[in-house]
Amino acid sequence: MLCFYKTIENSLKRVDTVSAGCWVNVVSPTAEEIRFLTEELHLDPSFVSAALDEEESSRVEVEDEQTLIIIDTPIAVTEGENTLVYTTMPVGIIVTPDYVVTVCLNETSAVTDIANGFIRNLQTAMKTRFLLTLLLRVAQSFLIRLKHINKMTAQMETELHHSMQNKQLVQMMGLQKSLIYFSASLKANEITLEKIFRGRVIKLYEEDQDLLEDVLIEFKQAVDMSSTYSRILKETMDAFSSIISNNLNQVMKTLTIVTILLEIPNMIFSFYGMNTGDLSWFMPYTWFSLILSITIVGVVGFIFWKKKF
CATH class of the missing domain: 1.10.287 (Helix Hairpins)
Structure with a gap:
């Protein structure tokens, strides 16, 4: 799917054709759409293929006048018998002199929220501010998922107090796996952000300083929350393992x-x-x-x- 968005009269509008200062959103593109990106928009083919590689790690790469920023975003998947697990998926952000292009294999909440107009005063022509806004939304999506994991952990703990069943234990193992994925992705994202915020990858403006600080604070908070929740869940699993062993001994x-x-x-x-x-x-x-x-x-x-x- 290939969509074009542009800020018109301080409002994000979807347009039919691409023009300078617009945002190009690409989700699970077809071969024809990939050809359009590389031949019509003159995007680097290696940048497009890297953004569509689900195993690609978070990084920054500059080639000529194009900058590729790959950032990990959280997604939810279901494993086994209704076991919810959160994992991450890379989103490629390609910044050119004329456009900002986001490329990913599946829809993500951060990109979808921007496309649906949930962000006020978004200016697609201001590429640096648009990038920082997207990064801020990614950080907030991590925080939302982390809070959900914490609530699910408390719920599973309450259920295990009343009934020791494999279903709750398997779900807690899935949440523990989710926190491991989040910790690894957040650390990689943090390294990428440090490279961006040095000002050598993209040009940073003084009026975006507050937004820049918000992005840093949100990501650092996500890293701390992920580490804390991971320790809490590990200790909870160890405690219930001891309880189960004690019950078996009884x-x-x-x-x-x-x-x-x-x-x-x-x-x-x-x-x-x-x-x-x-x-x-x-x-x-x-x-x-x-x-x-x-x-x-x-x-x-x-x-x-x-x-x-």
Whole structure:
């Protein structure tokens, strides 16, 4: 999908043709659309292919008058039986003298929010400000997902207090995996931002200083939150692992005690069964064995109870 946007009268409008000062949004492009980008807009083919590589890491590259900025953005995927996992996907931002082009394999919330006009006073002709606004939106999308992960962790913890089921444990493992993905991507994004904010990749303007500081603060907050939530979730998983192990020990202890108590009458009746010819209810051996079994079971049970077994 190939869409063109331009700020007209302080409002972001979708236009039919590309022109200087517009924003070109490309999502999962076809071969014909890729040809348009490389031949009509004269974008570097290696930049386009890198932006469409889902394994591409966050980085900055400059070639002639074009600048490629690849930034990781969060996306949600479902694994197994309705297990929600957050991962990241690269978005390529190609800045040219005339346009800003965003290229990605799938729709992302940061780009979609801008395209839907959720950002006020967005100027597509101001390429630096547009880039900073997009980066700010990416940082905010990380924060939103991190808060959602924290809420889901609290919910799973509450459910595990009432019922130990594999479903909750698998979901918590998925959230732990999500935080690992986020931590790796945020660290790579932070390195990319440091290169951008040195002013050598794109030209920075003094009037964008506040926006620049907001982007830095949001990303640093996302990095801190990711690290904190990861530690909390790890400690929670370790705690529940200990609880599950303790519950298993309690069950095994109970079964062992029951087995011991049941084995006592079995041993007594087996002994008399092998050494007497007639073990019917009318024989004194039968009543003696029964009373002896009940007595020994009672004594052993009392000892277990006294020792709080």
